[in-house]
Each structure stands twice: as structure tokens, then as C-alpha cells.
Amino acid sequence: MDTTASGRAPVLQLKDIRKHFGGITAIENFALEIYPGEIVALVGDNGAGKSTLVKIVSGVHAPSSGTITMEGREVTMASATMARSHGIEVVYQDLALADQQTVYMNLFLGREPVNRFGLLDRRRMIDETDKLVKELDVRIPSVRATIRNLSGGQRQGVAIARATHWASKLILLDEPTAALGVSETAKVEETVRSLKQRNIGVLIISHSLDQVFRLADRICVLRRGRQIGIRNAAETDKNEIIAMITGLQH
Amino acid sequence: MRRALSIMTILASLLAAHAFAAEGVTTGPNGEKPVPAASLTLTAAQEQQIKDGKFTAALVWHEMSEYTNAVNAGARDEFKRLGIKVVAQTDAGFDAARQKADVETVLAKKPSIILSLPVDPATAAAVYDPARQAGVKLGFVDNCPAGYKQGSDYVTIVSDDLFQMGNKAGIAMAEALGKKGKVGYIFHDADFYVTNQRDGAFKKTIEQDYPEMKIADEAGMADPARSEDIAQAMITQHPDLDGIYVTWAEPALSVLAALRAAGNKHTKIVTLDLNEPAALDMVKGGRVAALVADEAYSIGVTLARASAGSLVGLKAEPFYAVDSIAVTKETVKEGWKKSLNKDVPATIADAMK
Amino acid sequence: MSSANTSTEVGSLASRFNLQQYVVYLGFLAIFLFFAFMLRDSGFLTVRNLSNIVLQTAPVTIMAIGLVFVMSAGEIDLSIGSIVAVAALAAAVTIASYGMAAGIVAGLGAGILIGLINGALVAYVRLPSFLVTLATMGLFAGVSRSMTDLRSISVTDETFTGFFGSGSLLGVPSLIWWTVIAIAIGHLVYRETRFGAHVLATGDNARAASVSGISVPKIRLAVLTISGGLAGLAGLLYAGRLQAAKYTLGETDLMTVIAAVIVGGTLLNGGKGSIVGALVGSLMMGMLNNGLILMGLSVSDQMIVRGLIILTAVAVSLRDKSR
Numbered sequence: 001m002d003t004t005a006s007g008r009a010p011v012l013q014l015k016d017i018r019k020h021f022g023g024i025t026a027i028e029n030f031a032l033e034i035y036p037g038e039i040v041a042l043v044g045d046n047g048a049g050k051s052t053l054v055k056i057v058s059g060v061h062a063p064s065s066g067t068i069t070m071e072g073r074e075v076t077m078a079s080a081t082m083a084r085s086h087g088i089e090v091v092y093q094d095l096a097l098a099d100q101q102t103v104y105m106n107l108f109l110g111r112e113p114v115n116r117f118g119l120l121d122r123r124r125m126i127d128e129t130d131k132l133v134k135e136l137d138v139r140i141p142s143v144r145a146t147i148r149n150l151s152g153g154q155r156q157g158v159a160i161a162r163a164t165h166w167a168s169k170l171i172l173l174d175e176p177t178a179a180l181g182v183s184e185t186a187k188v189e190e191t192v193r194s195l196k197q198r199n200i201g202v203l204i205i206s207h208s209l210d211q212v213f214r215l216a217d218r219i220c221v222l223r224r225g226r227q228i229g230i231r232n233a234a235e236t237d238k239n240e241i242i243a244m245i246t247g248l249q250h
Numbered sequence: 251m252r253r254a255l256s257i258m259t260i261l262a263s264l265l266a267a268h269a270f271a272a273e274g275v276t277t278g279p280n281g282e283k284p285v286p287a288a289s290l291t292l293t294a295a296q297e298q299q300i301k302d303g304k305f306t307a308a309l310v311w312h313e314m315s316e317y318t319n320a321v322n323a324g325a326r327d328e329f330k331r332l333g334i335k336v337v338a339q340t341d342a343g344f345d346a347a348r349q350k351a352d353v354e355t356v357l358a359k360k361p362s363i364i365l366s367l368p369v370d371p372a373t374a375a376a377v378y379d380p381a382r383q384a385g386v387k388l389g390f391v392d393n394c395p396a397g398y399k400q401g402s403d404y405v406t407i408v409s410d411d412l413f414q415m416g417n418k419a420g421i422a423m424a425e426a427l428g429k430k431g432k433v434g435y436i437f438h439d440a441d442f443y444v445t446n447q448r449d450g451a452f453k454k455t456i457e458q459d460y461p462e463m464k465i466a467d468e469a470g471m472a473d474p475a476r477s478e479d480i481a482q483a484m485i486t487q488h489p490d491l492d493g494i495y496v497t498w499a500e501p502a503l504s505v506l507a508a509l510r511a512a513g514n515k516h517t518k519i520v521t522l523d524l525n526e527p528a529a530l531d532m533v534k535g536g537r538v539a540a541l542v543a544d545e546a547y548s549i550g551v552t553l554a555r556a557s558a559g560s561l562v563g564l565k566a567e568p569f570y571a572v573d574s575i576a577v578t579k580e581t582v583k584e585g586w587k588k589s590l591n592k593d594v595p596a597t598i599a600d601a602m603k
Numbered sequence: 604m605s606s607a608n609t610s611t612e613v614g615s616l617a618s619r620f621n622l623q624q625y626v627v628y629l630g631f632l633a634i635f636l637f638f639a640f641m642l643r644d645s646g647f648l649t650v651r652n653l654s655n656i657v658l659q660t661a662p663v664t665i666m667a668i669g670l671v672f673v674m675s676a677g678e679i680d681l682s683i684g685s686i687v688a689v690a691a692l693a694a695a696v697t698i699a700s701y702g703m704a705a706g707i708v709a710g711l712g713a714g715i716l717i718g719l720i721n722g723a724l725v726a727y728v729r730l731p732s733f734l735v736t737l738a739t740m741g742l743f744a745g746v747s748r749s750m751t752d753l754r755s756i757s758v759t760d761e762t763f764t765g766f767f768g769s770g771s772l773l774g775v776p777s778l779i780w781w782t783v784i785a786i787a788i789g790h791l792v793y794r795e796t797r798f799g800a801h802v803l804a805t806g807d808n809a810r811a812a813s814v815s816g817i818s819v820p821k822i823r824l825a826v827l828t829i830s831g832g833l834a835g836l837a838g839l840l841y842a843g844r845l846q847a848a849k850y851t852l853g854e855t856d857l858m859t860v861i862a863a864v865i866v867g868g869t870l871l872n873g874g875k876g877s878i879v880g881a882l883v884g885s886l887m888m889g890m891l892n893n894g895l896i897l898m899g900l901s902v903s904d905q906m907i908v909r910g911l912i913i914l915t916a917v918a919v920s921l922r923d924k925s926r
Contacts, residue, residue, distance in 0.1 A: 110815030358646030
């Protein structure tokens with residue numbers, strides 16, 4: 001894998017991550033490295049621990065033990081705000097968009113720039129949003145459009161654009177195309193692929209193995225909270241991954 | 251006229267039966283002596299002068315109820331007779347701020363007269379000042395704004411003969427109970443001179459004129475919504491009450507409900523104001539013995555007449571009082587007509603058949 | 604931006620915003636023209652009458668500004684009417700003993716305090732605002748009644764009554780100044796500050812707001828406090844205008860304020876609203892009261908017609924949004 005071979009430090013390194021909820025072990029002994037410009041897929045059956053891992057990485061849950069290292073420095077992530085300040089952005093399954101607001105207000109939700117009078121700098125928000133949606137080729141009628149007037153694919157595009165704008169290190173994508181049709185899925189996948197050029201790491205969760213193979217450089221498989229293994233996408237196939245997910249062979 | 255005469259006869263006989271009746275007179279909000287409303291008349295020349303004046307009037311009420319409706323109808327009828335056009339009518343819903351807005355609004359139609367019942371005398375000067383300054387003739391029901399001078403600032407006040415109402419309620423109670431027994435007294439516990447005078451007159455009448463009657467329990471009611479609780483407590487503590495006086499008809503219905511709930515069939519109710527459910531209970535031989543009503547329609551007529559007269563130089567007395575009538579099962583038809591200038595409701599007429 | 608892109612943008616903007624955004628202005632204009640024509644000889648169009656409408660609606664407008672914030676955040680405040688009475692009485696009583704400045708502090712302070720109580724219960728105890736403010740509406744209606752034993756309190760301080768009610772500056776009545784200033788500040792805060800944006804985001808999608816780093820409880824506390832403070836100001840305006848305070852003040856205003864805000868384009872469920880729309884909605888309510896009286900309708904007919912017009916206005920203004 002050329003990204004790992006380049007010798008650069010991983011943007012995110014998880015070591016010995018464990019998470020218990022009371023007496024129940026949700027995640028045990030998890031380790032993963034994500035490098036800049038790399039797309040890693042996290043796959044596993046329902047209840048395998050994927051969403052717990054997302055919550056650990058996005059700062060919603062603190063791990064019971066283990067370390068999180070970003071670009072060589074160990075970090076703690078006690079809140080979503082802290083995760084964001086470390087350059088991690090999450091595209092939630094429900095997108096977390098404010099439907100009645102415009103595209104540009106959503107892009108800057110909670111982080112709106114103001115001018116020297118303390119008033120919203122709409123010009124700047126509009127310009128930056130416009131620039132970004134063009135770069136990512138998110139096709140929306142206007143950055144002034146209201147979210148609820150957009151299609152599902154357009155909304156997904158806006159959510160990814162927002163994450164892209166703020167993420168300096170890592171973007172977490174939680175089932176980005178679960179609710180989309182074929183052509184919209186293709187469009188979103190194209191957008192995700194274009195993130196590689198921005199040198200950020202991407203951790204994607206998806207039920208669709210076809211999509212995983214289309215997008216991911218490496219695939220990490222979870223089963224009942226245990227890490228089964230990590231494979232380079234180019235060196236494995238669907239059968240092996242399915243076997244790892246279900247535990248029927250191997 | 252015949253009806254009026256027959257009522258007068260009943261009243262006269264009632265009064266005659268009590269030669270040593272309780273002394274007391276109704277006074278206006280500023281201690282004015284009452285003048286009988288019937289004494290106010292216009293000459294034919296004055297009426298013609300009013301008709302030629304092409305005057306207009308606005309009616310700015312405090313709320314809308316059957317009572318206000320009757321006052322309103324009396325005023326409208328009298329204005330119509332005098333060729334005065336009523337250009338606006340408002341309802342403030344007991345809100346002084348709204349009443350101020352209403353006064354300001356009707357002024358856009360430049361009425362010659364405004365008839366009104368002030369929601370709140372203490373704040374009323376601010377409410378009526380725009381009209382007063384515009385030279386509109388102001389006629390009031392019951393109350394006048396604090397600080398206003400009769401004659402220069404307003405024409406007159408027309409009200410019930412409050413003492414007479416309470417007094418008649420007392421007499422009606424005595425008649426219903428055969429002049430002896432225990433009475434419960436539910437009065438309006440608020441600083442409102444209309445109800446205060448009526449309640450006081452009832453109490454005074456029972457205490458002074460009927461030695462064999464006794465006010466066994468008293469309860470103040472500040473919030474009409476709580477009248478049923480008050481009645482309940484009173485009936486529980488004194489199940490042997492022969493009669494209950496209630497300060498006005500709406501809470502009396504709650505007392506009626508409480509009596510029914512308690513299975514009490516012997517306690518009589520006397521209250522003030524005409525009210526259909528209460529009257530229905532009365533004509534069906536229920537617990538309501540009498541309803542004392544003022545001649546609300548006459549209030550409107552008198553007020554309209556005095557205000558119209560003031561436009562052509564008539565000097566009105568400061569305070570007119572209209573008569574009241576004790577309506578019983580026998581007189582409900584006449585009483586309804588005289589008080590509200592309406593036929594008795596069909597339900598009551600049917601029940602009497 | 605390509606020309607094709609621009610034209611679709613303009614097209615979609617036009618179709619999307621025309622009706623729902625401007626219905627309140629069109630409705631206002633239609634009612635105005637109707638009265639102007641029907642009442643052309645009845646003084647409706649006089650400067651005096653028109654300025655009366657603005658003066659009379661000033662307290663409702665002020666309360667409506669607060670409610671736009673509350674409703675935009677997805678909450679409701681039913682206690683504003685009771686706050687008006689408590690604030691007016693607190694001001695009137697305090698002025699009598701300690702003078703005007705103390706009275707203003709007492710009135711506004713009472714409003715802000717009740718707003719804080721509402722807000723704390725909603726934001727931190729996590730009770731629904733509908734139930735919280737329904738309860739405090741009753742609670743403070745009782746407080747206002749017991750404060751002075753149902754008596755009304757006169758306000759004789761002429762500086763106060765001039766400043767809040769009957770005075771004027773540069774020939775413009777003080778109530779109009781209050782309206783203009785409150786609308787200008789309200790609009791600026793609502794449309795052009797981060798706080799306003801966060802209020803809208805909270806009402807629109809509280810979870811999205813929360814994961815975006817917006818403190819949703821703080822927003823809920825803030826909007827209810829603003830609403831309480833503005834209701835307190837409305838109480839001062841009533842006290843100034845009537846030169847007295849009474850427990851009945853504001854009692855009947857709640858429904859008018861809600862109607863004005865909704866007709867003005869603010870969504871009941873939050874996320875979208877307009878301060879200027881609320882002003883126009885409030886003026887529309889005042890104009891309806893005024894015009895229907897001047898038409899010489901009986902009181903019952905006025906109520907029926909007013910109800911029908913409000914129903915129509917609400918139906919039209921919500922038609923597009925409720926899908």
C-alpha cells in the first residue's frame with residue numbers, strides 16, 4: 001500500500017481500545033491506523049461495535065482503556081467539540097442538517113464567522129460554501145437553497161462538504177449512501193473519492209461490500225466487539241470479507 | 251303598562267307588609283344621592299332639537315353579557331327614537347387597556363355621545379381622556395373615572411338601585427322561608443361597590459327586619475370559579491340551612507349544583523340577576539325561590555336619554571337609579587320583559603305550561 | 604456563476620418564497636385596502652386613527668418579538684400575559700415608593716426573572732415548555748391578583764408615563780419609538796447574529812445543533828428569558844399608557860400575540876420565523892380590531908369576522924410549510 005509505504009505518520013492511531021458498558025464489553029483490543037489520503041472501511045454485522053467505535057473516535061464516548069494518537073501525539077476526546085478541535089469531523093447517518101436553513105448556514109452551523117460588529121459574515125459564508133461545493137462538485141441549485149428543498153444525494157453532498165470544510169485530519173462517514181438511489185450513490189462515492197486529494201483520512205462505515213470495495217484502501221472487520229482483521233482491499237475479495245464478518249469460515 | 255302596574259302592585263304589597271323595613275339608600279360611587287330614573291323626561295321641543303341635530307353615538311362596553319345586552323338594547327332603542335345613529339359598539343372583555351383602545355378607535359367616527367361602563371374606575375381617566383378632550387358627551391353605567399366632575403366631564407351615571415336590590419332579595423328570602431329560619435350568606439369578597447352594597451343590603455334586611463331569621467354562616471367569594479367549593483363547604487357544615495343567598499346568578503348555579511350533589515331538597519336559593527338555568531329551576535319548583543333583577547333595559551334608556559338631552563342643554567342629575575324587581579315563579583314572564591326587554595326564554599315558557 | 608444557474612436560482616427562489624414569505628404583507632395590504640375603501644368616510648384613513656393602531660398594538664408587537672425567538676427555538680411561552688400583569692404591578696408599586704428608575708428595574712426584572720424560571724425548567728429540568736409555561740401562566744396570574752389584592756395601582760410619575768406611554772419625542776409618540784427600536788434590535792439579533800442562527804438551528808434540529816457545538820439548553824434558557832423580559836417591557840408600556848396597573852393587563856393578549864406571530868410567518872415547530880413579519884401580523888390584528896369596530900358591527904359579529912379572517916390568514920401562511 002503506497003500510503004503506508006510512504007512512511008508518513010498516521011492521522012489517527014488507535015491502540016488497545018476497550019469499551020465496557022457496565023459488565024458488557026462492547027469493544028475489546030481494537031487497534032487501527034489511518035493515514036492521510038487513505039480511505040478505511042469498517043465493516044461488520046449489526047451489533048458488531050461499529051457505532052461504538054464511531055462514538056469513541058468522535059468524542060461521544062471515552063474509551064475504557066487504550067490510547068488515541070493523532071499525528072504522533074496522544075489525545076483525549078471527552079466531547080464532540082474536542083474531537084472537532086482535533087480536526088475530526090463526522091457525517092452522521094441522519095446527516096445532522098438543519099432542514100429549514102440554507103446550505104451555507106448549515107456548512108457553518110455552530111461555527112458561523114462574524115464581522116467586526118459581531119454580525120454574521122454572510123458574504124464570507126456564501127463565498128466559501130460556493131467555492132467548496134464547486135470543488136467537490138456537489139450539484140445543488142444554490143448555496144442559498146434551503147436544505148429541505150434538496151434531494152437526498154444533495155443533502156449527503158452538503159453534509160460531506162461541511163465535514164470536508166472543517167476536517168483537517170479525519171472524516172468519519174456513517175452509512176453515507178444508505179438512503180440513496182443508484183445514481184446518487186455514484187455521485188456521493190465520487191465526492192468521497194475526491195477527499196483523498198485533500199490528504200485527510202477517511203473512515204467509512206457501510207453495509208454495502210460493493211461500495212466498500214469501490215472506495216476503500218483497507219478494510220477492517222469487526223465481529224461482536226472483536227477485531228477480526230484488516231485487509232488491503234486490493235489483496236482480498238468479497239468472499240473472504242463475508243467469511244470474516246459472519247465467522248463461518250476462517 | 252298593565253304589566254308594570256301589576257308588578258308595582260306586588261311590590262307595594264310586599265313593602266306594605268314590612269312597614270318597618272330596613273333603612274338604607276343606594277349612593278353613587280362618589281356618594282351621590284339617587285334620583286329615580288323614571289323622573290328623567292325630555293320635552294317635545296328638546297326631542298325635536300335632538301332629531302334635527304343628526305347626532306351619533308358609540309357604545310363602549312366592558313364586556314358582553316345578558317345584562318350588557320339589555321342595557322345596550324335600551325340605549326339603542328332610545329337613540330333610535332331620538333334619531334341618533336349608533337356608529338360603533340365595542341367589548342373590552344374586562345381589560346382596561348383594551349377599553350382605552352376601543353375609546354380611541356371609536357373616536358375616529360367622531361361620535362357626539364359615548365356611553366360606557368368603565369372596566370376599572372381607578373384607571374378610567376386615562377381611558378376616557380381622549381374622548382373628554384374631544385368634547386364627546388360621556389354617559390356612564392355604574393361608575394365614573396376617578397377625578398372626573400359631573401356636568402363638565404361627564405353627563406351622568408345611571409345604575410341599579412343597589413340597596414333596593416339587596417333589600418328585595420332579603421324580603422324574597424323571608425317570604426320563601428315564612429319569615430323564619432337559618433340563612434347562609436355568600437357575598438362577593440372584593441372591593442366592588444355594586445356587589446358590596448347589594449350584599450350589605452340583603453344582610454341588613456334579614457338582620458333588622460326579621461327577628462326570627464338568622465344568618466347562620468357567611469362565606470366570601472373572590473373567584474366565581476370557586477363558588478361550588480364554597481357552597482359545598484357551607485352545606486356540609488350546615489346541612490340544616492333553610493336558604494342561601496348568593497351574590498349573583500352565575501355562582502348561584504354552582505350552589506344549585508352543590509345542593510343537587512348533596513341530595514339536598516329543602517334549602518332555598520335567592521340570588522340577583524336573571525339567568526335561564528336558575529329561572530328554569532325556579533319555575534319547575536326547584537330550589538331557587540326568587541331572582542332579583544334590575545331593570546337593565548331602563549339603564550340603557552335613561553343613560554341614552556340623559557346624554558342626548560345634554561346635547562341640547564338639559565342638565566342631568568348626577569346619579570339615576572333604576573328600579574329592581576323580585577322575580578318569582580309567578581312573575582317570571584313579566585319580570586323578564588321588564589328587566590331585559592325580552593320575552594322569557596322558550597324553555598321557561600314551556601316549563602310553565 | 605453561469606447564467607443558466609442564476610436563472611434556475613431566481614426561478615426557484617420566486618416559486619419557493621413568494622407565497623409563504625409574503626402572504627402576511629399581501630394579507631395586510633388586502634385588509635388595509637378593504638377598510639380604506641369601505642370606511643373612506645369613517646375616519647379609518649386619518650393619521651390619528653392609523654397612528655392609534657400602531658400605539659394600541661405596541662405591547663402586542665413587543666411580546667410578539669419575544670415569541671418569535673421562543674417559537675423559532677421550537678418552544679412556546681404561554682405565560683407572557685401573566686408576566687405583563689406582574690411586571691406592570693411590580694413597576695407601579697415600586698414607583699410609588701422608590702421612584703421611576705427602581706420601578707423600571709422592578710418591572711423588567713420581574714419579567715426577566717419569570718422568564719429565567721421558565722427557561723431553567725425547560726432547559727435544565729427538561730420539561731416541555733408548553734406545560735411549564737401553562738403552569739406559570741396560572742401561577743403568576745394568581746401572583747398578580749394577590750400582589751395588590753385585586754386593586755389597581757395608579758402611576759402618577761409623569762416622566763414614567765411619558766417615557767413608556769403617552770409622551771412623544773421629535774413629534775413621534777413614545778410607543779412608536781419603542782416599537783421601532785424593539786423591532787430593529789429584534790430583527791438584527793434574529794437575522795444577523797450567531798445567537799439568532801443558533802436559535803433557528805435549535806428549533807430546526809436540536810440534535811444537529813447540539814452535535815455542531817451549540818449549547819441547546821443555553822439557547823432554550825435564553826429565548827424564554829428574552830420573552831419574559833419583553834413581556835415585562837410590554838407591562839411597563841401598558842402601565843405607562845393607562846397610568847395605572849391592574850391584574851387584568853395582558854390577560855387577553857396571548858392569543859393575539861400567537862396569531863400575530865404565526866400569521867407573520869413563524870413556524871409553530873421552530874426553525875423559521877420573521878420579526879418584521881410578526882410586526883406586520885401584530886399591526887394586522889390591531890387593524891382588524893379597529894376596522895371592524897368602525898364598520899359598526901355588533902360585538903359578536905366583530906368576533907366572528909375576526910376569527911374567520913385570522914383562520915384564513917393562518918391557513919394561507921401555513922399551507923406551504925406544513926408538508
